Amino acid sequence: MHRRFQSAALLTCAVMAATVLPTGQGASAADEPPPAIALASTPDRGQVTGGDALLRITTADHQPARVEVNGTAADGFRRQPDGTLLGRVTGLNNGKNRITAQAGGRTSARTLTNHRATGPVFSGPRAAPFYCETTAFGLAPAKQPDCSAPAKVSYKYRSKLGTFLPLADPDQRPLDLATATVGGRKVPYIVRIETGTLNRAVYETAALYDGSDPSPLRRTKSWNGRLVYTFGGGCSGGHHQGAQTGGVLNDTFLSRGFAVASSTLNVLETNCSIPLSAETAMMVKEHFVETYGPVQHTIGWGGSGGGIQQYTMADSYPGILDGIIPIVGFPDGFTLEKSMASDCKLLVRHFSGAGSSFTPEQRDAVTGMLEYGSCVGAENIDIRTATKRCDKSIPLTARWHATANPGGVKCTMTEAYANQFGRDPKNGFVRSVLDNVGVQYGLKALNSKKISPAQFIKLNSEIGGYDAAGTPVARRSEADPRALKAAYRGDLLNSMRLGLRSTPIIDHRLYADRLPLDVHTAHWSYVTRARLQAANGTSANHVIIESQPTAGEQQTADAYVLTSMDRWLTNIAADTSSRSKQAKVMAGKPAGLSDACYLTPAKRINARLTYPASGPCADQYPIGADPRLQAGAPLDQSPLKCALKPVDFGDYRVRFTDAEQARLRKAFPEGVCDYGRPGPGQGERPGTWRDYSRG
Numbered sequence: 001m002h003r004r005f006q007s008a009a010l011l012t013c014a015v016m017a018a019t020v021l022p023t024g025q026g027a028s029a030a031d032e033p034p035p036a037i038a039l040a041s042t043p044d045r046g047q048v049t050g051g052d053a054l055l056r057i058t059t060a061d062h063q064p065a066r067v068e069v070n071g072t073a074a075d076g077f078r079r080q081p082d083g084t085l086l087g088r089v090t091g092l093n094n095g096k097n098r099i100t101a102q103a104g105g106r107t108s109a110r111t112l113t114n115h116r117a118t119g120p121v122f123s124g125p126r127a128a129p130f131y132c133e134t135t136a137f138g139l140a141p142a143k144q145p146d147c148s149a150p151a152k153v154s155y156k157y158r159s160k161l162g163t164f165l166p167l168a169d170p171d172q173r174p175l176d177l178a179t180a181t182v183g184g185r186k187v188p189y190i191v192r193i194e195t196g197t198l199n200r201a202v203y204e205t206a207a208l209y210d211g212s213d214p215s216p217l218r219r220t221k222s223w224n225g226r227l228v229y230t231f232g233g234g235c236s237g238g239h240h241q242g243a244q245t246g247g248v249l250n251d252t253f254l255s256r257g258f259a260v261a262s263s264t265l266n267v268l269e270t271n272c273s274i275p276l277s278a279e280t281a282m283m284v285k286e287h288f289v290e291t292y293g294p295v296q297h298t299i300g301w302g303g304s305g306g307g308i309q310q311y312t313m314a315d316s317y318p319g320i321l322d323g324i325i326p327i328v329g330f331p332d333g334f335t336l337e338k339s340m341a342s343d344c345k346l347l348v349r350h351f352s353g354a355g356s357s358f359t360p361e362q363r364d365a366v367t368g369m370l371e372y373g374s375c376v377g378a379e380n381i382d383i384r385t386a387t388k389r390c391d392k393s394i395p396l397t398a399r400w401h402a403t404a405n406p407g408g409v410k411c412t413m414t415e416a417y418a419n420q421f422g423r424d425p426k427n428g429f430v431r432s433v434l435d436n437v438g439v440q441y442g443l444k445a446l447n448s449k450k451i452s453p454a455q456f457i458k459l460n461s462e463i464g465g466y467d468a469a470g471t472p473v474a475r476r477s478e479a480d481p482r483a484l485k486a487a488y489r490g491d492l493l494n495s496m497r498l499g500l501r502s503t504p505i506i507d508h509r510l511y512a513d514r515l516p517l518d519v520h521t522a523h524w525s526y527v528t529r530a531r532l533q534a535a536n537g538t539s540a541n542h543v544i545i546e547s548q549p550t551a552g553e554q555q556t557a558d559a560y561v562l563t564s565m566d567r568w569l570t571n572i573a574a575d576t577s578s579r580s581k582q583a584k585v586m587a588g589k590p591a592g593l594s595d596a597c598y599l600t601p602a603k604r605i606n607a608r609l610t611y612p613a614s615g616p617c618a619d620q621y622p623i624g625a626d627p628r629l630q631a632g633a634p635l636d637q638s639p640l641k642c643a644l645k646p647v648d649f650g651d652y653r654v655r656f657t658d659a660e661q662a663r664l665r666k667a668f669p670e671g672v673c674d675y676g677r678p679g680p681g682q683g684e685r686p687g688t689w690r691d692y693s694r695g
Contacts, residue, residue, distance in 0.1 A: 032060040034106040037099055040086060040216075041289035043319025045689065046110070049198070049283050050117035051092045054216050054290045057085040057101050065103040078217045088216050088290060118146040119199035119283065123276040124419030124692030127238055129409065130200060131393045133264070136243035137195050137202050147241045151196025155209065156249065158189035164249050170209050180208060180222070182257030187222045191254060194291070199276075201265035202241060203284045206248035207292065208257060216293045224257030226566060227288065227295045229281060229321065231262070231302030231309040234269020235333055235383050237415030240393040242270035246302050252558050258299075261288050268305030270391070272333060272383075273416035274492060275692060277309050278317040285320060297569040299562070303327035303510070304520060308336070311500065311528065316491040316688055318499025323565045327508045328520035331528045332494035334433055334487060335637050337383060337413060340519060342434055342477070343627040344378035346463050347441065349472055354462050358455065365445035366459070368625025369521060370513045375627070377517030383413040384434070384470030402469065412470060419692040420490055421483040429468040433487045435479035435641035436465055438673040444630045447653040453660050461667040479641045484681035491686035493640050496528070497535035498688050502582040504568045504589070505542045506561045510549040511621055522546070522623045526611035531636035541585050544609045546597035546621045556601045564593050597621055611635065632675060639679030644671035 038044050040054040055077075057065050062083040067074045069089050077087030089099070092114040100109045115121045132147035134140060139149040155167040158178040167174070170190050178189040192209040195202065207214070208222035219225060230246030242264025253260050265271045265280040289295055300310040300321040307329020314321050330336040347367060351358050360372060367375040382388050387399045390411040400408035406428065414421070414430045421431040441463055446456040465477030487493045494500075507525045512518040525544045532539040543564075547557040571588035579587075595609040597617035607615045613623045628637060647665050649656055656664060 032104050032106060034108040035059045035065050035101040035103040037101050037108055037110050039112075040294045041286040042295075043282075045319075046112055047115065047121055047282075048092065048112050049115045049119070049121065049286060051094075051114060052088060052090045052290060053092065053112060053114075054086065054088050054294070055099070056080075056294070057087075057103075058083075059085070059101075059103040060106075061104075063103045065101050068100045068102075070097055080217075086217055086294070117198055117283075118148055119279065120276075120693070121199075121279050121283070122689070122691040122693060123273065123279040124695050126200070127415075127418065129239060129398060131240040131391075133241040133243045133393055134197065134202060137204075139195060139197070139202065142197070142241075145200075146197075147200050148197045151194060154193050154195070156191050156193065158191070158251065158255075162251070164191070171211065180255045180257065182208065182222055182224055187257075189255070191249065193248065196287075198263065198283045198287060199265065199280045200241060201263040201280050201284075202245065203261065203263040203280075203287070204245050204248045205259065205261045205284070205288050205291070206254065207259035208254060214292045216290055219293050222257060223259055223292065225294075225296040226258050227285070227298045228253045228258045228260045228301050228562075229262060229285065229298055230260060230266070231277070231300065231306030232267030232269065233302070233304030233306050234267065235272040235305050235308075235336075235381070235413050236269050236389040236391070237411040237413060238271045238273065238276075239409045239411065240270065240391045241265075242267055243393070244270075246306060252555070252562060253301075256562070258562075259288065259292065261285065266302075266306075266309065268309060268333075269389075271416060272305075272413045273419075274309065274312045274316060274333070275420070275490075275690065276416070278313045278320060281313065281320050282317070297322040297566075297573065299565050299569070300324040301327070301562075304329065305333075308333050311496075312492070312494050314503045314505075315494050315496055315498045315500040316686075316690070318503070318688055321503070323504040323506075323569050325506050325508055325561050325565055328510050328512060328524075329507065329528070330524050331496070331531060331637075332492065333413060334493050334640060335527070338434060338436070338640065339626045339628040339633075339637055340375070340378040341381040341383050342466065343436070343439075343441075344375040345382065345384075346436075346465070346472060347627060348376055348379040350459060350463060355455070355459055358451070362445065362451050362455070365448070365450040366442040366630060367627050368444075368630040370622060370624040371516070373516050374513065374519055374521055374624070378519040380517065381519065382470070384466055386410045386412055386429075386469045388470075400469075417483075417492070419695050420486050420492065421480070422486075422695070424468065424480065427468045431480035431483035432468070432477070433479045433483045433493070433640045434466065434477045436463070437476050437478050438642055438644045438668060438671055439476075439628065439631050439633075440668075440672050441627060441631050443632045449654060453654055453656050457660055457663050457667060461663065479680075481680065484640055485684050487640060488681050488684035488686060490690045491688070493638070494531070495535055495638075495686045496531045498686060500532065500541075501536050502580070502585050503541065504565060504572070504585055506565050506568075506593075507542060507544045508557060508561050509544055509546045510554060511546055512549065513622065513624055515549070521626070522621060523611065523625055523629070525609075526623065527635060527637050530611075530634070531638060534636045534638065536582075538586075540589075541582075543589075543593060544595045546609065546617060548598065548620075550601075552601040553598050557598055560604070564590060568593065632673060634675050639675070639682060641679045641681065642673035642675060643677040643679050645674035646671050 307326030
């Protein structure tokens with residue numbers, strides 16, 4: 001009979017116990033280093049969840065060791081090919097636990113802090129209410145606040161026709177069963193899928209099944225030792241569990257032997273909080289390692305909001321992802337919010353009303369986009385309106401209303417950051433970092449004489465901003481100083497100078513600049529590159545691959561970027577030199593991997609990609625801009641709020657009449673943006689692994 005699960009007790013019985021033996025002849029205990037105790041589920045920060053942990057013990061001369069947890073012997077450690085001891089310890093108390101390892105007369109100790117499997121670890125106090133959606137995955141119904149349900153294992157197989165089909169008994173081989181290739185060896189294409197709950201999210205893991213239950217002490221024959229972690233797009237304020245993950249049934253990954261993991265709280269439309277997404281990914285990865293064993297490296301994968309999570313997580317919470325492949329990504333959510341989502345809504349509103357005299361060409365010049373429809377699409381994102389993006393799982397009666405339910409659920413992007421920014425006591429909304437004070441919309445269009453001084457003045461006099469509920473108002477939006485400082489300090493406005501400094505990045509840009517209503521314009525890859533360059537003096541760890549969003553080209557490009565990243569990370573791991581991690585990343589880039597574009601699925605051209613576009617890729621992949629760039633912001637778009645200076649008419653390439661000068665000064669009573677100086681709050685020093693346990 002096939003076993004669905006393998007208990008910790010059975011696992012312990014199946015492996016050898018760790019014991020203490022005498023020190024070998026010719027060496028004294030005082031000369032030998034003490035045993036080293038490390039968590040096998042990186043990053044090793046001493047934080048574990050769910051009451052168990054996979055430990056790696058390193059001893060001098062590969063000696064046996066005695067391991068104790070809170071004074072009780074922990075058996076079940078097995079010698080690994082590299083000579084270390086690997087074992088899973090269970091029964092950890094919530095809070096601090098003392099781990100000791102003794103070998104050759106030397107003893108080491110360290111503390112592990114265990115957290116409940118329902119979280120939180122570092123993301124901070126939990127939002128309530130929180131609506132459960134376990135039944136969407138075939139799990140048992142769950143209850144608030146934890147939304148927990150027993151895990152289940154199911155199986156699917158890949159048919160020779162290229163589809164995944166259910167498989168009731170994985171030990172039975174269907175006649176139309178396809179094969180996968182792992183390490184040059186053909187294996188049955190049967191996938192083990194585990195679904196359960198962690199950190200109030202529903203998680204999924206998938207890996208090829210080799211006929212036996214997975215063990216953390218023995219890698220299954222059908223797994224190549226690598227993990228792809230997938231992230232989903234969108235952006236909303238949460239309050240529900242989510243009905244989809246980033247997706248784990250992916251032939252590009254599984255057919256090559258990669259395992260895949262994701263969860264509902266790694267879909268940004270379900271949860272727009274980067275700290276919560278990072279916490280969830282850390283916990284799901286920990287569970288995967290405790291089930292399948294140590295991971296050689298983890299590759300991030302996902303588009304749009306999935307790219308936002310990868311970029312920001314890799315910088316703010318380094319170690320969860322080793323390399324990232326953002327697809328149609330953005331550098332972070334707050335840059336997207338200010339530079340497209342919010343600005344475009346204001347501009348579309350103006351062009352539909354008081355600014356209706358703007359011609360299509362003038363609208364393109366103000367927005368900077370190759371297609372004005374891209375700005376219309378950005379306007380439709382609407383991540384500021386209090387309830388527009390509320391999920392259907394949140395009852396109408398529970399949602400915010402200014403008079404009927406002022407304490408109700410709000411579904412804005414900013415609501416996801418209550419633990420970071422705090423609430424404004426005057427209105428109950430989370431403090432905002434959105435700011436357009438001093439922004440000169442259409443500045444480049446004015447200086448190139450594509451719009452008139454009168455149009456420029458009218459636009460900037462009437463553009464307005466938003467109130468706390470996301471409703472457009474006449475007054476411009478002004479960021480809360482406390483929120484600004486918290487955003488910079490927590491690296492939520494992605495500085496790209498922390499973890500990303502030494503993270504391999506393959507930016508897969510599916511070209512969308514000519515697609516109707518699509519916001520995923522190509523210039524965002526170059527905003528990211530400019531910020532990396534400004535922060536670190538180099539962007540050599542950032543590779544851009546452009547392709548068209550056709551099935552054939554995307555499939556070819558997906559396979560190429562995945563295998564390239566795998567080679568890159570493998571090269572880095574093989575580098576045992578003493579040089580810095582950043583230097584290893586640069587040196588480990590595979591030969592031949594560089595910026596490139598696909599002209600056809602069969603033709604990829606390696607060429608340095610630039611902004612503005614130039615070279616052999618430029619004709620097929622022209623690049624636009626966005627409203628903030630057209631207003632004079634630097635390409636890296638690093639300030640959330642700009643420094644201000646008085647209006648100086650010598651800065652313009654057009655002449656204003658005396659009356660126009662008076663109107664323009666009135667439009668900017670506090671001054672205009674001075675991008676030559678840091679903005680308010682930019683002096684805050686960002687840090688990694690911020691803990692918001694106290695809000």
